C-alpha cells in the first residue's frame with residue numbers, strides 16, 4: 001500500500017501557486033491555503049491567486065539579462081507562472097509584461113481544476129505540523145498576516161524576521177570613478193552593529209568596520225550641492241502600509257536631511273575616522289560604498305535607504321564624487337516587507353535548517369521580485385514533493401540563475417542580509433582562462449549558455465535518480 005503523502009502550502013501568491021503546481025505535477029497531493037478574500041492584505045485587490053500587486057512586468061526576457069535567463073530556466077522546468085505569463089502576454093518590447101487579470105485567471109483556473117490540488121480560502125494563523133511525508137511550505141509574501149508572522153518569529157527567532165525593507169541603492173562597480181574614491185574602513189577597526197529590540201537592521205547599518213569600503217569624499221561645496229538637490233527631490237508615493245513609523249535606525253536619507261543641513265554629516269555621511277589619502281585629512285562628508293555581492297561587481301551606498309523617485313534618485317546620487325557616471329543596479333526603497341534572515345534560517349534547498357520538513361518560498365524567504373519569488377516556489381515545490389516521496393531534495397548548481405538565487409539566500413552575509421533580485425553578479429563567474437569572452441555582452445551570453453547546459457545536466461540527473469513509483473508502493 002502507498003503511504004499517504006501530501007503537502008500543505010500557505011499563501012497563493014507567485015511562490016505558493018508555482019510550488020503547488022510543481023508538487024502536484026510530481027504526483028503529490030497539495031492543499032493550498034489562501035486567506036483572500038476572507039482576509040485581505042493592504043495591497044491585494046482581488047480574490048485571485050497570483051495577483052500582481054503592482055507593476056504588470058516580469059522584466060527583461062532576453063538571455064543577455066539575468067532575469068531573462070531565470071525565466072528561460074523556469075520554462076524548461078515546466079513553470080506554471082511562465083506558462084500563464086506567455087498566455088497573457090502584452091506588447092512590452094524586450095520585456096515580458098502581462099495582462100494582470102488574464103494572468104491571475106490562468107493560474108487560478110489551472111490550480112482549481114487540477115485533480116491533486118485542494119484550495120482552502122482561510123487565514124493560517126500558525127505554522128502547521130510538518131513531517132517528511134507531509135512537508136509544509138510557507139509562501140505568505142511581504143504582507144504575511146500578523147498572527148502567522150508572530151508564529152514565524154517564534155520559530156526563527158524575532159531577530160531573524162524583518163518587517164521592513166530599507167534598501168540602499170546599488171551601483172555597478174565598474175562605473176565608479178576610482179580616481180575620486182579611496183579604500184578604508186572607519187578608524188581601521190571593527191565596530192559591530194548592535195542588536196536592537198527589532199533585531200539587527202541589516203540594510204541600515206553604517207560602517208561596521210569589517211569590510212573593505214570605498215569612500216566618496218565630499219568638500220563643503222559638494223555637500224551643499226548634494227544636500228540642496230536631495231531636499232528638492234521628489235519622494236515616491238507612500239502606500240498606506242508605509243505610513244507606519246520608520247524605525248529610527250532605518251530613516252530614509254531625505255527624512256534625515258529634512259531634520260537639518262548637518263544631520264546626514266552625523267549619520268550615513270559622517271567623515272570621522274576616514275582619512276582621505278589625497279588630502280591627508282578627514283573630508284567634510286563621505287559616502288561609504290560596501291561590496292554587495294559575492295563576485296564584487298556591485299557596491300551598495302551604506303545607510304542610503306531612500307524613497308526618492310527613481311529618476312530623481314539617479315540625478316541626486318550622481319552628484320556624489322565618484323558616482324557621476326554610476327550605473328544603478330537597484331534603486332533605494334523603503335517598504336513593508338516580511339522576510340527571514342535567509343542565510344541564518346534556510347538551506348540552499350529552501351528548507352528551514354532546524355526543521356527540514358518546513359520550507360520557505362517567495363518574498364518571505366528573502367528573494368525580491370515576482371520572477372524570483374516564483375522561481376523559489378518552483379524549487380521549494382519540487383523539493384517538498386521529493387521529501388514526501390522519500391527522495392533527496394536538491395537545487396540546480398550555482399552556475400544557473402535559479403541555483404545562484406538559492407546560493408545567495410543561503411550563503412550571503414547574515415549581518416547585512418537584503419533580499420535580492422537575480423543578477424549575473426550573484427552567479428558563479430566564468431573561469432578566467434585564456435580565450436574567455438572579454439566584452440560585457442559576450443560574457444553575459446556565455447554565462448547564459450553555461451547555465452542552460454548545466455540546468456539540463458541537473459534535470460537529467462534528477463530525473464534518472466527518481467525512485468520509480470512501483471518501489472515507493
Ligand SMILES: Cc1cc2nc3c(=O)[nH]c(=O)nc-3n(C[C@H](O)[C@H](O)[C@H](O)COP(=O)(O)OP(=O)(O)OC[C@H]3O[C@@H](n4cnc5c(N)ncnc54)[C@H](O)[C@@H]3O)c2cc1C
Pocket residue numbers: 010011012013014015016033034035036040041043044050051053054055056122123124125139140141142143144145148239335336361362363364368369370371373374
Ligand atoms: C506594494 C508592493 C509592490 C510590489 N511591486 C512589485 C513589482 O512591481 N514587481 C515585482 O517584481 N515585485 C513587486 N513586489 C514584490 C512582490 O510582492 C513579490 O515580488 C511577489 O508578489 C512575492 O510573491 P510571494 O508569493 O512571495 O507573495 P505574494 O504574491 O504576496 O503572495 C502571498 C499570498 O499569501 C497570502 N497570505 C498572507 N498571509 C497569509 C496567511 N496567514 N494565511 C493564508 N494566506 C496568507 C496573501 O494573501 C497572498 O496572496 C511588491 C511588493 C509590495 C509589497
